[in-house]
Amino acid sequence: MARLFISHSSWNNDKAVEVRDWLAKNGWDDVFLDLDPERGIAAGQRWKEALQRAAWRCEVVLALISKEWLASSWCKSEVDAARLMGKKVIALLVEIEKSQVPPDLTDEQYVDLTGDPQAYRRLKEGLKRAGLDQTTFPFPPGRRPYPGFAYLEEDDAAVFFGRDAQVVRGLDEIRRIARVGVTRMLVILGASGSGKSSFLRAGLWPRLKRDDLAWLPLQIVRPERAAMSGTYGLTAALYEVVSNPRFTNGMRRRSLPCSRADIQNFIENADNGLAVLLAALRDIAQVGFSGVDATPPTILLGIDQGEELFNDEGREDATKFIDILTKTLAADSRVLAILVMRSDALPLVQGDPGLAALPKDTFTLDMMLEGSFRAVIEGPARLIDPPLTVDPQLVDALLQDVSGQDALPLLAFTLAHLYDNTRVDNALTLPGYDKIGRLTGVIAKTVAQAFTEAAARGEVPKDPREQLRLTRSAFVPHLAQVNSTGQFVRRVALHEKIPDDARPLIDRFAEQRLLIRDRRQDVEVIEVAHEALLRQPPFSDWLAEDREFLLWHDRLTQARAAFEADERGLLAGRELAIARSYMQTRAERDFELAELAFIRDSIAADDKRRAEEAEQQRQKLAAEKEEQERRIRDAERIAEEQTKAAAAQKRATRTVLVGLVVAVLGLAGWMNQDYLEGQVRWVWTIRPYIRDQVRPYVKTAEQERALKPLQSFKECAKDAHCPDMVVLPAGEFIMGSPPDEPGGTSYAAPQHRVLFAKPFAVSKFAVTFEEWDACAAYGDCDPRISDGGWGRGRRPVINITLVEAQNYVAWLSRVTERTYRLLSEAEWEYAARAVSTTAYSFGDDPAELGEYGWFNGNSGGKTHPVGEKKPNAFGLYDMHGNVFSLVADCAHNNYSSAPEDGSAWGGEHNGNCTQGINRGGAWSNDPEGLRSAQRYFFTAGGRNSNLGFRVARTLTP
Secondary structure (H helix, E strand, O other): OOOOOEOOOHHHHHHHHHHHHHHHOOOOOOOEEEOOOOOOOHHHHHHHHHHHHHOOOOOOOEEEHHHHHOHHHHHHHHHHHHOOOOOOOEEEEOOOOOHOOHHHHHHOOOEEOOOOOHHHHHHHHHHHHEEEEEEEOOOOOOOOOOOOOOOOOOHHHHHHHOOOHHHHHHHHHHHHHHHOOOOEEEEEEEEEOOOOHHHHHHHHHHHHHHEEEEEEEEEOEEOOOOOOOOOOHHHHHHHHHHHOOOHHHHHHOOOOOEEEEEEHHHHHOOOOOHHHHHHHHHHHHOOOOEEOOOOEEEEEEEEOHHHHHHHOHHHHHHHHHHHHHHHHHOOOOOEEEEEEEEEHHHHHHHHOOHHHHHHHHEOOOOOHHHHHHHHHHHHHHOOOOOOEEEEEHHHHHEEEEEEOOHHHHHHHHHHHHHHHHOOOEEHHHHHHHHOOOHHHHHHHHHHHHHHHHHHHHOOOOHHHHHHHHHHHHHHHHEEEEOOOOOOOOEEEEEEHOOOOOHHHHHHHHHOOOOOOEEEEEEEEEEEEEEHHHHHHOOOHHHHHHHHHHHHHHHHHHHHHHHHHHOOOOOOOOOHHHHHHHHHHHHHHHHHHHHHHHHHHHHHHHHHHHHHHHHHHHHHHHHHHHHHHHHHHHHHHHHHHHHHHHHOOOOOOOOOHHHHHHHHHHHHOOOOOOOHHHHHHHHHHHHHHHHHHHHHEEEEHHHHHHHHOOEEEEEOOOOOOOOEEEEEEEEEEEEOOOOOOOOOOOOOOOEEOOOOOOOOEEEOOOOOOOHHHHHHHHOOOOOOOOOOOOOOOOOOOOOOOHHHHHHHHHHHHHHHOOEEEEEHHHHHHHHHOOOOOOOOOOOOOOHHHHHHHHOOOOOOOOHHHHOOOOOOOOOOOOOOOOOOOEEEEEEEEEOOOOOOOOOOOOOOOOOOEEEEEEEEEOOOEEEEHHHHOOEEEEEEEEEOOEEEEEEEEEEEOO
């Protein structure tokens, strides 16, 4: 279909033929001209249908406007249809004055065919401005036909092949937006590797610049680390046009800034500074067409790689840029922004308050089709003088190999490598393609070549492992990072930040065009030539090993930026635990100096807090010990007095002695009977138990530190009945139920990562009746707790409340002088899963459940002695079934905002502390209720015959 459409009245057929012949004579023979003698409705309809079918190719509509054209509703509807599609329209006046042109066409370019002797010269100039010059764009001598990974620039417009239809559609969309005047920003979206930057720079921008009567495109902005002040920032874009002699004098006459520093100061500090500058540039650029003033051009602000506006590096500059840009776009309808970014980054625009409020449209750059890839291969070859020969077999092989997200950048790099390294007699051949490893092997071959060259120069060791270490030290975290969607993306690094011993190797990579070196703002920077490189072996293999560190490093960068903006505090809890770990396992050069300072400040603050808490705990224990000793002295004194009184009265038994003391106290009325009885119990019963049965078996700090993961221990005599404990290793796990797990509910979602920075101990079994009864005999536990008639001993204790369970662990802490407590919910699930990710600790099949736990299918409707089933991988018994396990957390309806450090969750985030959580299921539940992720709620003061608990022990770090 044609690139030029001629709209005309049948009364002007001769003039239309004249224009068509002139176009053909001057090189434009791709023209649609409807000369149907029956010009009525059918013809008009065919014209519009033809335009719609050729919308992706038609670039300009020539409207021969005459009195007859104006009188025809069909002629007018043809041009209206073209304008609605965003087509470029040039009005050719035939025996009428411009004053007779309809108002909605006065903003179009026009040529007076009958009254202007220079009409056809002006038409030729207009078509050139529209990008239709038959010579297209010049191909500068010496320029590479295949630029490789680097995006194409404006000077590469001649070799920008494969996107003709999208360029036409993009230009149409920009014209449509400018005509309607509502949308202020066009967001061009495409996947990484789709060629977005080249589309903007070599596709749209050169054609928009040609049409300088309609558009004034500024130098394209790339935010990088400095959207305002950087080498490719907004200030540089403005300075580039202001320093053009065409604009400099006009700016000075208006007393507006002309130097780079003054421009930046003006747009940052003057009221609507950017709007004022752009208005002045537009006025100066306004040029007449056909000798009279034309409509002022629309200023275009192009922003490439817009996702960089949301990086934490350069955040302050980017925030200022967005604020100034959005205010200017809102104030001036003849300024339009074109933002190019990855599709997955669009939510960042939608989430920014300023940009979200801005009317915007989107334009999608879809994947290239095979026919377009053929043009990318063959088109540039024809521009070289003499033309480059490309073996048809090579073309077929390349088309067979291209596939996937990175097809276009890999093809571009392969063609450049073929041209630079295998060209023989000005021809590219299939054997040369096979020699470089084809599309899938060319990068690995190039990397190997860089290693070989560096080793030959003596810049790096010959040991491949050492070469890999140097490469990783440069890429992580200096040249690669992980974005919010988990993809590896490039990072612009200062060359001086690359480790000294890795720089020569990085320079060899740059020589192989895998990396780009440049000077920006008087400093040397380096970056990956294209993000596709990070998704290809061997780079993807190297980075995969550092993925978790890069993800964490991104979170660290965000945390530091938020801290510096006074939006959060220092690192603490799980965040700090991870940071401490990486500080021990990673080299200091993997961190920026500001990051190291942030982490060290966080560690210092945390150490100070820990020391203060330890001192408070020491003082508390000292006070408790002193009070305990005072009570012992009082009890001993009273006992001694009782003994003397008993001897005087010849009473030999302790019972009679106690009775006498009670009688004396009752008569005297000066001492509390309960206190006295408690002290006597302490002296004669509890104290000997602690002294003989507990304290000799309690672990010292050194013994605790020597404990290994999964090792068990017990801090009482063999027959003293205290919990067996198992050491669980530090680690992390995913807590919660997967969306597709049978029986899963919203109560156990969303899944989230939990990190335990230190090991801790968990009781091997649920607390038993014999352990509870020991507390009743030697502590404060209630001896009346019912066993439901099923027996006591090694059966799990039941019918206890949350407060009673807490009293038990408090007693255990007192007699051992160590920290025993209830498990947090996260600790319980970590212990239950025992590194598994399945529904149960042993897998997903409930048919195996009978080997590991008691439930309603095998329990006989009652509890069973602990330890009769198989343990999980941590050596813990009955984690599925027998009795529920109380945990320390208050009730929350889901895991939104749940702690990530494994601590118990209190009343924050809508927690309900009148309810508690129990886990693990019981003898009364079906198999689904015994899953590792299953949660149950209960009233905190309630009792039940299926409700028990386990204990945890904090270990000395």
